[in-house]
Amino acid sequence: MAISKLHKFRLALFWRLFTNYFIVILVPVIVASFLAHVLAVRTIEKDAEKLNDVVISHFSKQTDTALDSLKTNMINMLSSSNLTGVLRVIDDSRENQQRAEQFHALREQLMKLQSDKLVSKVFLYFANRDLVADVDIYTDKSYYFKMSYPLGDQQKRDYLSRFTGKKMMDITDSSSLGMYAVMSYPFNTENPEVYLVVHFDQDKLKEQISIPEKWVTGTAIATSQGEILNQNGLTEREVKAVLAHTRANAMSSQFLVTDEIAMSLVKSRFNDSWYYVTIADLRTLMKPAYITRVISWAFLVFFLVVGSFVSYYLSRRWYRPVQEITEENKELSQRMSGMVPLMQELFVTKILQGEYKDELSIAYYAKEIDFSYDKHAMRTVLCIAFHYNSEVYEKLSETTKSFMFVEIKELIRKSTPSMVWFCQTKPDMMACVVTHDAFLHLGADEAADVAKLVLESYSQYFKATIGIGKTVNAAEELHESYDQALSVLQNRGLDADVEICRGPLVGERTQWESFLSVQEVNRIFNQCKTREYDKLLESVCEKLEEGRHKNATAMQVKYLCTDVLNTWIRAVETEHNDFNVPFFSSLYVRLHSVMTWDELKQCFVEIHRVLFRTEEPDQRTKQFSEILAYIHDHYNEELSIEYFAGLLNMSSGHFSRTFKEAVGEKYVEYIAKYRLMKAKQFLLETDMKIDEIAEKVGYWGRNSFIRTFRKYEGITPAKYRSMDH
The missing domain is CATH 3.30.70.270 (Reverse transcriptase/Diguanylate cyclase domain)
Known part of the structure; x- marks a missing residue:
């Protein structure tokens, strides 16, 4: 009887606890689940469609803006590039200097236009003259489309057929050449003089039209004539669907849903025959709605099960003292206080x-x-x-x-x-x-x-x-x-x-130059070639002392030291390939880990010892080292091979072969290259005339010096001086 009463008591306690739980918690949960199922899901679906519209609208405006900007840049380039002056001096052989200046300015304008993120190549096609000009060269059409921009015969005919009549940024898509735009100049004539051609960077254009949202599976630019100008991520089935809808008829922006795929088409402001298309995966787009629906029902079932177990558990464990719970809470509180x-x-x-x-x-x-x-x-x-x-x-x-x-x-x-x-x-x-x-x-x-x-x-x-x-x-x-x-x-x-x-801000502390000049870089390469390794370390130490004297910042000094190390590594790589990339990487890590002047100087001493290590020469190597030293000191004098062959008791032919084995170059070429190295130093660091430099480095005549310089350097001394300045 007592057991029966105890059982009834526990059962009554259970139902009492469960009833309270049902009224206080389950009823609100049921109402919330119903509202989530009926209202929240519908709201999420509408918001998903609105979100898709907002994204495609932003995507279309962004792309239109980029294309409008490119079109404006093309118009500005043609308007401000002084093409009239270029056309005037093209055929005038008497104005070489003026023509060079005109084309130099024109190439700068082309270079500025080519810096646009959507552009891969820019050139000017002169319709009535045998001339093409881009950022690197201006030459005749045959040479340009054979060497600079090679095209096949049929491909070239199709390509050049586009350059007729008035063009105002006519955009064409070619399967082999990609998208490119053509604009004519003068603008309002049917027989223009010049066509400005801009080739789009297909990868950059794909990045421009890509949308990072997970529910967007692909994007494209399509035309009403049923062409895909550019697309990113579209499957073959999606491409066919896009072409089918754009070929149908002229349409405004719309949102289509077919087979769990949502397709958004927005008309371009840049070109009335273009449409921006996005393909969205409805399962991904509507995923919050599906999840909300499942969670609402799972939430209800969960609370129902949890309520039953909690009520049952409390009814059986009701006899536990409240003090035990209090002690556990106190211990937890102490642990939390230690983490504060x-x-x-x-x-x-x-x-x-x-x-x-x-x-x-x-x-x-x-x-x-x-x-x-x-x-x-x-x-x-x-x-x-x-x-x-x-x-x-x-x-x-x-x-x-x-x-x-x-x-x-x-x-x-x-x-x-x-x-x-x-x-x-x-x-x-x-x-x-x-x-x-x-x-x-x-x-x-x-x-x-x-x-x-x-x-x-x-x-x-x-x-x-x-x-x-x-x-x-x-x-x-x-x-x-x-x-x-x-x-x-x-x-x-x-x-x-x-x-x-305490300040000042970065860059205002000192005006100390933290990068090597062209002359300093060339000097380092020359010292490496002549094996004057001690001077390399001396110049770095002088630079560090100069930085310490001028109170240079650690960042400025690190920039300079990195530049010096870059130049040393490049010089070492030209001499031998004993080192690998991980080794060079360890040198940079070592350099950037130091933070005091003494550490920095010691770091360069160690790097110098490793990069420019020298070995004890044998007798023959020592003899040739003395000969090289003599050549370095008397390079401006007549250096006869017979003289050196006699010193070593060799014939001229045997001396020539032995010299190449020991030094790595023929005797005549070594002397010529060393003289030209000194000549380049005079060209860059002095204002001496060409005749004076030729005599200074051991050439009897100006013509002989220019001929030798052109043979080894590919350009004249005067051109070399003007390029480096």
Whole structure:
């Protein structure tokens, strides 16, 4: 009897709990599921269709704008390129200088037009003259379409047949040549003088018309004549569907749905016969609606099952004391309290990185983690960048490193009277948010000085740089102060163990040139060819001393050092291929890891030792080294092969063969190339006349010098000088 009563009691308790659960929770869940099924799903379907319309509209406007911009650039180029002046001087053989200037200006205009992101090639086709000009060359039509832009005979006839009559950006699609546009000049004549031809970059055009939305499976530009000018991602079935609808008749924008595929067609503003087409997968587009429908029913079933189990469980476990639950909650609370400092640092990090930019979200999350702060206090962010001393720092254990940074934070916090927040934004970066104290006149500069004093006691482990951001009046503006502090850090130097960067901004600290000039690059190559390796290291050390004297920033010095290393590597590759890409990559990593002048100088000493290592020469190599040294010192004199052959007790023929085996070049060619190397140096670095340079480098006549220079360099000395200037 007692068991029966106990069973009834538990059953009654179960139904009582379940009834309460049904009234309080299940009824609202049922109503919500019904509304989601009836209203939300329909709303999502309408929104999906609207979203598709918005995306295709934006896509069409963006593409039209790009094409309109290209058309405007073509018109501006033809209007402002002084084609009239070019046409006037083409046939005038007496005005070579003026013609060269006119074509130079014309090529600059073509180069500017070719820089458009949708353009792959641009040239001018002169209808009534045997002339074609592009950004690299102007020449006759036969040569151009054979060498510069080779076309087959039939392909060329079809292509050139387009250049008749008036053209105002007539766009043609060719299966072999792709899309290209033609515009005639003068604009309003049926017999134009010039045609401007612009070939589209098919890949860039595909990128232009591509839409990154997952539910968009393909895009295309189609014409009312049933042509696909460009498409991205369309299947064969989708291409046929597009052609069928565009061939039907002239139509305005519309949205069609067939076999789980949604097709949107929007008429182009750029060309009335064009349509922009997008193909959307209805399953993907309407996926939120399907998911909402399934979730609403699953939600209802879930709550029904959960309610039953919860009611049953509570009815059986009702006898448990409330005190046990309280003790468990207390233990959980203690665990959470130990995580509060970590959560608060993470919260500050998100504020500095701009994830929370409004006052309401910051106040909400601060309340959630019990983070108290003054909403309108003046604050400044200090960014502390660390450059670790690998010889000392890497020997420490991870625990020791963690405790060391905890100790640094506590020392800075105790030494600063105002409130300070800390967070680790990067592995080598610590941010310090300082709250200004108007009563104590404590601001960012004073806090930075305090941090500097603390960090100096740890200088054996790292070099530290403190960047001071701007002062802001609200917590939601702290990301601006953090960004400026990072920008200021780029101006750090290479001297002090602990440095404070208060400004100026990047690029305003010094006007020191941080890249090698053309003359300096050529000098390095010449010194490598003549094996004057010691001078390479001396010039780098001089540059570093100059940078230290001018107080150059670490970024400027790194740019220069990277340029020097690039030039050294190029020079080494021309001599031998003993090194591979991973080795060169390790040199760049080594260079960018140093952060002091001494480290930088030692780094180049080590790189120089590896790249330009020398071996002890044997007797024959030593003899030829002395001969080469003599040639380098007396290159402007007559150097007879018989003279050197006699010194080594050889015949002229045997000496010539031995010289090539030892040096790698024939005796005559080596002397000629060395003289030309010196001549190029005089051409670039002096204003000496050609005759003077010819005599200076050992040639008896101007013509002999020019002939030899053209043989090895392919151009005349005067042309070489003008090109490099």
